[in-house]
Amino acid sequence: MNLDWIKVRSVLTPDRTALVDPLKKIECTYKDLNVRAENLAHYLRQQGVVKGDRVALYAPNDLSYFDVLLACIKLGAIFIPLNWRLKPIEIKRVLENAEPKLILHASQISERLSFVEASLLSLDVDSKKYNDICDSSTHVEFQSESLELDTPVMLIYTTGTTGDPKGAIITHNGMVNNSMNTIMSWNITHDDVTIASAPMFHIAGLSGIIIPLLLIGGKVIINRFFDGVHTNELIKQYKPTMLFMVPTMYYGLISAENFSKSNLKSVHTFVAGGSPPLKGVVNYFVKEKIPLINSYGLTEAGPNNFKLTSETALQQPFSIGYPSFFVEAKIVDENNEEVEQGQIGELLLAGQHTFKGYWNKDEETQKAFLGAYVRTGDLAKRDENGLYYIVDRKKEMIITGGENVFPSEVEEVLNANPYVKNSVVVGYEHPRYGQSVGAALIYDGDSSNIAELEQHAYANLAGYKTPKQYLFLETFPVNSVGKIDKREISRLLNELSVIKINL
Missing domain, CATH: 3.30.300.30 (ANL, C-terminal domain)
Incomplete structure (x- = not known):
C-alpha cells in the first residue's frame, strides 16, 4: 500500500506553502517538502538504512523533523524524535532500547551525545552538508516502499512514573486516524495556519495539530524554542488561525510584556494540552470570553481523543469534552467494571488511533491494555451531560x-x-x-x-x-x-x- 502521503499532497497542492522556518529563513512549498524528503531518503539508503530500521533525530523544533519523518515513511523506516531535554544517562537508556541505525542531530546540543558511538552520529542538521543533501534544486525521484497500515512509523519515548523509558509504537494507521479525528473535531482546513511551539519530540507537539494540518494542506510556522515575547512577535507576523500549546506556554504568552489581546485576533481555535489546565490561564480566557479547548491524550492513545465546542469550553472550562469521532471511551473501577455517571474511575480508550505496544517490552504492553482498550492511568468522571473531566493521575x-x-x-x-x-x-x-x-x-x-x-x-x-x-x-x-x-x-x-x- 502507498502510505507516502507527502508525495500525494505535493501533487495535489505543489505550490502551497507547507512550512516556514523563520530562524533558518527557509520556506517550503509542498513540492519542496517532498523533494527534501526524497533527497534525504536517498542519503539514508546509501548509509544502509532499510525498511524496519530506526532513525533518530536529536534536535529542537526544526525543519529536519519533517525531513526525517517523511524520509522514513518513504523508506519504511521508523522515526524516533529524541527528547533533547533529557540528561545523557537518560538518552543512553532510550538508545539502548531503540537501537537506531543512525542519529541525526543539531550542532547546538550535540555535545550531550558525547557518549554515543561516533559512527551512529550520521549528520548535523544545522550543517552545510545537510542543507546540500536536502536542497530542493537538485532531485532524483525516490521509489517509496509499499507498507501495511499496521507498520510502525514512529517510536515516541515516554518515561511515565517509573523513570524506565518505553518506546510507544505509533503505526501509520494510528497516525492517520488520529489526524482524521483531529481534522473533523476541530474543523481544520487547508486555509489554516499554526505556529509549532510545543516540543516536537512529544506526541502532542508533533501529532497534536502539525501532522493533521500538513495532511490537509495547511501551513506550519516552526518556533524553535518557546519564549513568550518571541512567540507574540511570531503571532503578529504570521497571523495563525489555530494554536496548540501546553498551559505553561499560554501563561508565558499572556504574561509577556508585549502581549495584547489584539495579538490573538487572527486565531479562531485555541487548544491547550499536555498537562492539566492552569488557573491563571483559564481565568484569563474565560474573562475575555475566548474559548480555550482542553485537548486530552497520551503518547499511547494519540494527543486528541475528545472534542469540545467553543460554547461548552466557555461554560465548562475544565472539561475535556465528549469522545471524538471513532474514539471509544469508558471509565472503570478497580474490578474493571464500568462506573455509573458521576463516579470516578480509570479512563480507558479504544480506536484505530491507539498505539501498538511498547518496543521490546511485551510485559509492559500487556499491562497497558484491557482487551482493545488502552489504560490511560488517568482518573476521570462523566457528568449528566456526557462531558468528561480528568480528575487525577491514578498513580498520583x-x-x-x-x-x-x-x-x-x-x-x-x-x-x-x-x-x-x-x-x-x-x-x-x-x-x-x-x-x-x-x-x-x-x-x-x-x-x-x-x-x-x-x-x-x-x-x-x-x-x-x-x-x-x-x-x-x-x-x-x-x-x-x-x-x-x-x-x-x-x-x-x-x-x-x-x-x-x-x-
Missing part, C-alpha cells in the same frame, strides 16, 4: 491512613484562596500514615503566617485531605518535557519533613 492518588485523596480536589480548594496563584498537591512519606498530603504553592501572601490559608483548607476539606505541610516556591520545577515535576516536589517535601522531625 494519595493514600493516607487508608483514605484516598485526589490531589486535584485539594488544589481546587487551595486555588480558590486569593493569595494562591497556583498549587500542586502531592503525597510525601509519613511514618504513621504511609503518606501525608503536601502542597507546593506560588503564593502572594505572607508565607510566615498561613493561618488563614489553613483555616480555608479545613473549612472546605475533610481533615485527612488538608495539607499537613506547605512548600513555598517562586516557580514549580519542571521535568524534561516541560511538565511540572511532581516527583521533585514530593522529594522537597520529604526533605522538609525530615528537617522538621530532626528539629
Whole structure:
C-alpha cells in the first residue's frame, strides 16, 4: 500500500506553502517538502538504512523533523524524535532500547551525545552538508516502499512514573486516524495556519495539530524554542488561525510584556494540552470570553481523543469534552467494571488511533491494555451531560491512613484562596500514615503566617485531605518535557519533613 502521503499532497497542492522556518529563513512549498524528503531518503539508503530500521533525530523544533519523518515513511523506516531535554544517562537508556541505525542531530546540543558511538552520529542538521543533501534544486525521484497500515512509523519515548523509558509504537494507521479525528473535531482546513511551539519530540507537539494540518494542506510556522515575547512577535507576523500549546506556554504568552489581546485576533481555535489546565490561564480566557479547548491524550492513545465546542469550553472550562469521532471511551473501577455517571474511575480508550505496544517490552504492553482498550492511568468522571473531566493521575492518588485523596480536589480548594496563584498537591512519606498530603504553592501572601490559608483548607476539606505541610516556591520545577515535576516536589517535601522531625 502507498502510505507516502507527502508525495500525494505535493501533487495535489505543489505550490502551497507547507512550512516556514523563520530562524533558518527557509520556506517550503509542498513540492519542496517532498523533494527534501526524497533527497534525504536517498542519503539514508546509501548509509544502509532499510525498511524496519530506526532513525533518530536529536534536535529542537526544526525543519529536519519533517525531513526525517517523511524520509522514513518513504523508506519504511521508523522515526524516533529524541527528547533533547533529557540528561545523557537518560538518552543512553532510550538508545539502548531503540537501537537506531543512525542519529541525526543539531550542532547546538550535540555535545550531550558525547557518549554515543561516533559512527551512529550520521549528520548535523544545522550543517552545510545537510542543507546540500536536502536542497530542493537538485532531485532524483525516490521509489517509496509499499507498507501495511499496521507498520510502525514512529517510536515516541515516554518515561511515565517509573523513570524506565518505553518506546510507544505509533503505526501509520494510528497516525492517520488520529489526524482524521483531529481534522473533523476541530474543523481544520487547508486555509489554516499554526505556529509549532510545543516540543516536537512529544506526541502532542508533533501529532497534536502539525501532522493533521500538513495532511490537509495547511501551513506550519516552526518556533524553535518557546519564549513568550518571541512567540507574540511570531503571532503578529504570521497571523495563525489555530494554536496548540501546553498551559505553561499560554501563561508565558499572556504574561509577556508585549502581549495584547489584539495579538490573538487572527486565531479562531485555541487548544491547550499536555498537562492539566492552569488557573491563571483559564481565568484569563474565560474573562475575555475566548474559548480555550482542553485537548486530552497520551503518547499511547494519540494527543486528541475528545472534542469540545467553543460554547461548552466557555461554560465548562475544565472539561475535556465528549469522545471524538471513532474514539471509544469508558471509565472503570478497580474490578474493571464500568462506573455509573458521576463516579470516578480509570479512563480507558479504544480506536484505530491507539498505539501498538511498547518496543521490546511485551510485559509492559500487556499491562497497558484491557482487551482493545488502552489504560490511560488517568482518573476521570462523566457528568449528566456526557462531558468528561480528568480528575487525577491514578498513580498520583494519595493514600493516607487508608483514605484516598485526589490531589486535584485539594488544589481546587487551595486555588480558590486569593493569595494562591497556583498549587500542586502531592503525597510525601509519613511514618504513621504511609503518606501525608503536601502542597507546593506560588503564593502572594505572607508565607510566615498561613493561618488563614489553613483555616480555608479545613473549612472546605475533610481533615485527612488538608495539607499537613506547605512548600513555598517562586516557580514549580519542571521535568524534561516541560511538565511540572511532581516527583521533585514530593522529594522537597520529604526533605522538609525530615528537617522538621530532626528539629
